[in-house]
Structures are given as C-alpha cells and as structure tokens.
Amino acid sequence: MRLLYSALSPFARKVRVLAFEKALADRMRLEPAAPYQDEAVRVLNPLNKIPTLVTDDGEAVYDSAVICDYLDGLAEPRLIPQGQPERRRALTLEAAADGLGDAALLVVRERMRPEGERRQDVFERQLKAIAAALDLFESVDLTVDRFGIGEIAVAVQLGYLDARKVVDWREERPALASWFEDVSKRPSMVATDPSAS
Template sequence: MQLYYSLTSPFARKVCVLIQELKIQDQFEMIKIDPWTNPDLRQINPLSKVPTLVLNHKEVLFDSALICEYLSTLKDKALIYPTERVEYFKSLRLQALADGAMAAVGRCYAELKKPEHLQSQDMLQRFQATQVATLIWLEQHLDNFTKNFGIGEISVACLLAYIDFRFPEQDWKIKYSQLAAWFEQVKARDSMQFTQYQV
C-alpha cells in the first residue's frame, strides 16, 4: 500500500500514529508530498488532500477517519475501536471533535499567515473560539477517554500536538491542567515520537 502524507498535516499524522500503534509499518510505502504544490495527487484524489491511501488492488481511500477505519481491519479492531456500543460512539465523537478542531487550528494558522489587511477578524475569532471550546470540553470530559490509546485518544493527541506545533506560544497546558497531564503521558509513546510534526 502507498500512503501519501505530509509532516505538517494533523490528519496524516493521525493515520501514521495508528500505523505505528498497529505495528504494520512494513505494509506501506510512505510517500511524503506537499498537497498544495504537487499536481499528481489530484490524479488519484480529487480533493488533493493528505492522507491518501492507495490499496494494493489500486483502490484509493480519502479522509483520515475512513483510512483509520480501514486500517483497523488489518489487525484486531478492538485495539483501536471499543467493542461496546456506547463506548464505540463516544470514541468516534472524540475523533470528530478533534478532527473539527484540527481543521479550525489549521485555518486559523493560515489566516494569520496572510497580510494583516487581508485577515478576517470574524473568521479568526470563530476559529479561536472553536479551539477554546474544544479544550474546555476535553478538560471536562476526560472520563470519555478509554484506557486504550484508541482512535479517539489518538485524534485528541494529534490535535494537542498540532496546537503546540502551530502556536507554541500558547499556554493552554496551564489552564487545562488535567488534559495537559494526560497529554504528557501519551506524547511519550513511540507512535507519537516517531511521527512528530516538521516544517
């Protein structure tokens, strides 16, 4: 299989972390790509986004949540997704929340890269409010986290690391101390260490 990814995408990192957790690295050709400048990606993924997974039979999967679902079928799915129905949907909710917040953090970063006179203050306020509201929710719902490092927890870890990557000056760990303590533990995992963001 071929995985198209970038070292700045939190969605691609989520997939890479999962691959490490499942210990299936030997099944992949990892293709680092800039989806903004490489025209070839759109030939296989009309969205021209990472991650993009090309299967051995040449089918192509888009979207990190879909790719993670597929990858979980290559091993014992219970390693990544809870088997109990309520816990399963709580885990997917964590993933959905983290994915939405990752998109907001990324868009906020992109907006701030524009010349100041072209920045939309309304959009910046919306993206920043999304990040803050997400951190508050996570701090208040740590009981939603499972003991496993499953899809929900992987997604949240990639989000928190992405905030640190894009906005290292933020002091969210002080205000959300319980969430920060959890993050300190999981970011030491090999899967997180091997997949760190890079410019």
C-alpha cells in the same frame, strides 16, 4: 500500501500513529505530498488532500477517519470499538478532535495572509471552536490506559497546536496537559513527532 502524507499534517499523523499502534507501519510506504503547492494528489483524491491511502489493490481511500477504519480492520488490536455506545463515543471524540484540526488549519492559513488582509471574524470563529473543543477534552477524563481512535485523534491535534503555535492551551487545562505529556512518550507519538522530522 502507500500513504500520501506530510510530516506536519495532524490528520496524516493520526493515520500513522494508529498504524504504528497496530504494528502496520512497516506495511505502509510513506510518500511526501504538498497539496497546498501542487495538484499531484488530485488524481487519487478529488479534494487534493492528505492523508490519502492507496491500498495494495490500488484503491484510493480518504479521509483520515475512513483510512483509520480501513486499517483498524486489517489487524488486532482494534482501536475503534465495535460495540455501542463505546463506538459512538470514540468516533464523536475523534470528530471533535478532527474539527479542532480543521479550525486550527484555518487559523494557520489566515495568519499567512498579509497583515492588512487577515479576517478577524475567521480568527474569532475558529478560535472559539478550538477553545471549546479543548475544554471538552479537559472534561472527558482522558486516561493513559486507553489509546484508541478518539485519544489518538486528540493527541495528534494537540501536537499540531504546539508545532504551529496556534494557541497556548495548557494553563487552564491541567488534566489535558498532563495526559498529553504522558501519551507523547508513546513510541507511536515519538516516531511521528513533526518536530523530529
């Protein structure tokens, strides 16, 4: 398998952490891609986004949630619950984390615009989504005993908020901060830490 990725992409990191946790990382060749700079990924993915996975049969798979679902079926332990309501809850937590990531990316891209051209309404709308998602993560009692798809999705997005200095989120969310400190020590998180690459 080949994974088109960048070290800073939180969505690609979600795939890499899940692959690591399932001992599949060695079967996945990492190929750097720069979707904001060129069009190389578009032949595989019409959206020209990373992560994009190419299976051993040459099939292109995207987006990150679909790649994680594919990888989860390849080996134990299952990190996406099979039965309801656990499956629905885990995937909803993943969706909230991915949505926070989409909002954080928009904030980062908006900050790259010349100062006079930055749109205040974009910041307000996206920062509101980020704050509400963080409040949700603080309230859901994340536990270090479980590191499934939902927890992985949350952890990589918190890492992105820190790496890109999007918001200071720890002070009002002590449970989330303490959980993140603990899970950041997992080998899968250390191996994919964007600040280490």
